[in-house]
Amino acid sequence: MGDDLKFHGLRGALRADEPMSKHVSWRAGGPAKRFFAPADLEDLSMFLSQLPEEEPVLFVGLGSNLLVREGGWPGTVVMMYGAARAPRMEEGLIYAEAGVACPKVARFAAEQNLGSAEWMTGIPGTVGGALAMNAGCYGGETWDIVERVVTINRRGQLRRRGKEEFEFGYRHLELKSDVSGDGDEWFASAHFKLPEGDREESREIMKALLTKRRATQPLQLPNAGSVFRNPSEGKTAARLIQSSGLKKLERNGARISEKHANFIVNPGGAASAADIEWLIEHVREKVEEEKGVRLSTEVKIVGEAA
Numbered sequence: 103m104g105d106d107l108k109f110h111g112l113r114g115a116l117r118a119d120e121p122m123s124k125h126v127s128w129r130a131g132g133p134a135k136r137f138f139a140p141a142d143l144e145d146l147s148m149f150l151s152q153l154p155e156e157e158p159v160l161f162v163g164l165g166s167n168l169l170v171r172e173g174g175w176p177g178t179v180v181m182m183y184g185a186a187r188a189p190r191m192e193e194g195l196i197y198a199e200a201g202v203a204c205p206k207v208a209r210f211a212a213e214q215n216l217g218s219a220e221w222m223t224g225i226p227g228t229v230g231g232a233l234a235m236n237a238g239c240y241g242g243e244t245w246d247i248v249e250r251v252v253t254i255n256r257r258g259q260l261r262r263r264g265k266e267e268f269e270f271g272y273r274h275l276e277l278k279s280d281v282s283g284d285g286d287e288w289f290a291s292a293h294f295k296l297p298e299g300d301r302e303e304s305r306e307i308m309k310a311l312l313t314k315r316r317a318t319q320p321l322q323l324p325n326a327g328s329v330f331r332n333p334s335e336g337k338t339a340a341r342l343i344q345s346s347g348l349k350k351l352e353r354n355g356a357r358i359s360e361k362h363a364n365f366i367v368n369p370g371g372a373a374s375a376a377d378i379e380w381l382i383e384h385v386r387e388k389v390e391e392e393k394g395v396r397l398s399t400e401v402k403i404v405g406e407a408a
Contacts, residue, residue, distance in 0.1 A: 109152050113141040114185070116149075122174065122405075125181060126165035127226070129324040129371030130356075130378060132174030132405060134160075139181040143199065143290055146185065147258035153178060155256060160404060161288045163201055163228030167235070167326055171375050173406030180288075182230055195249055195293040200230030204237070207294070208308060217299025218247060220307040224315050226327055230289045235400070236275045240311055245270040249295040255284040273331050273400060320359040323367040329382060330364055330397040339397055340364040346392040348385055353377045358385070379403060 109116060120137035123130050136157075140146035153159070158177030162168060186201030189210040196216070198207050204225035211219040221242030225232055232244040233251060245265065253261050267281045277283055315321065330339035343349065343363040351358045355372030358381065359365040366381055382399065390396045 107136075107152075107154070109149065111148050112138075113145045114149070115139040119174075120179065122165075122170040122179065123371065125162060125179075126168050126170060126326070127324060128169060128326050128366075128368050128375070128378060130368055130373060130375045131170030132172045132375065132408065134170075134175040134177075134179035136178040137181065138178060140185045142185050142187070143254070143260070146180065146182075146290075147254065147260070149180075149258070150254065150256055151258035153256065159256070159286065159288075161200075161230060163231045164203065164226065166226040167231055167237075167401050169326065169375055169378055169401055169403045171379070171403070171405035172408035175405045183228055186228070192293065195295055197291065197293050198229045199291045200228060200233070200289045202229045203227070204229060204232055208304075211294075211296055212299070212301050212304035212308065215299055215301050216296040217304060218242070218296050219294065220304050220311065223308040224311050229292055233289045233292055234275060235273050236270045237273070243270075243272075245275065247294045247296055249293045251292045252290045253284075253287040254290040255288075256286050257284075259284070260290055261287070318362055320361045320365055320367050323359075323369050324371055325359070325365050325367045326401050328364045328400050329366055330385075331400050333395050333397060337395070338364070342389050342393050342395055342397070343385055346385075346389050348388055351381065351384070353381050353384075356381055375405075376408065 117137045119133045121133050138149055160175055161180045163182050182201035186199040189196055189198040189202055189207055204222040208219050208222035221240040224239040225237050236243055236245050248265050250264050269276055269278050332338045340363040349358050349363050350360050354377040356366055356368045356377045359367045366378055386397050
């Protein structure tokens with residue numbers, strides 16, 4: 103691994119200097135010093151229990167809301183997507199591990215004749231990421247349907263937490279101030295509580311949402327979804343960006359999408375992470391200058407500059 107750490111009993115894939123451009127939807131970014139794709143949650147627990155306490159850790163699902171700078175991630179990336187087992191029913195609730203893709207939860211809910219999860223078909227990430235940022239679209243938000251979650255800490259210990267232990271809002275989540283924590287905790291799984299629905303009706307809703315998404319978003323090109331949060335009710339980031347004259351702004355191949363101004367696309371993966379970050383900061387500065395609104399990013403930007 104290029105260091106003195108020795109791991110024992112692992113079943114997943116452990117690699118050094120893994121290019122993160124292979125694992126993020128923007129197809130750009132530097133390497134992870136250490137990269138681990140666990141076989142399952144038990145394997146993840148075994149790995150974390152052997153990792154030094156001071157090691158920086160980054161959990162990644164589909165990499166659809168992430169930009170890793172060219173200098174890379176100086177610690178360990180844990181890739182959750184491949185470790186996930188299929189969703190299942192438990193005591194009338196849908197159980198899904200953190201690495202399960204959100205659209206898969208939506209489809210599974212429909213198969214079980216459960217409603218109110220159709221909107222998840224429009225989330226291009228995994229359950230873990232959706233929980234961490236209270237992801238949402240088309241009028242739905244993740245924590246609206248959460249019943250309880252399981253987290254995993256740096257020692258590889260699993261902990262069950264109730265919905266009432268968290269404060270959540272628009273693209274925001276944190277443990278309540280009076281709730282004891284275990285330092286770093288990441289989501290391992292969730293149970294979702296959904297009302298009775300109709301399989302065929304849910305399928306029609308999901309089909310309509312996907313049609314709308316394809317018509318309004320540049321899904322055929324590398325992107326990371328919405329770059330900025332909507333600043334307030336009635337004010338969308340896309341409208342602010344477009345009315346500031348920034349649509350189609352380009353840097354070394356990366357550009358503001360002509361289809362949706364709150365998307366940055368990277369055709370062919372030609373642009374670097376630095377080019378994409380330059381666009382993000384330029385848009386933020388220009389919108390603030392033109393509209394008096396300081397946009398906050400939905401995407402997470404991590405790592406070190408080259």
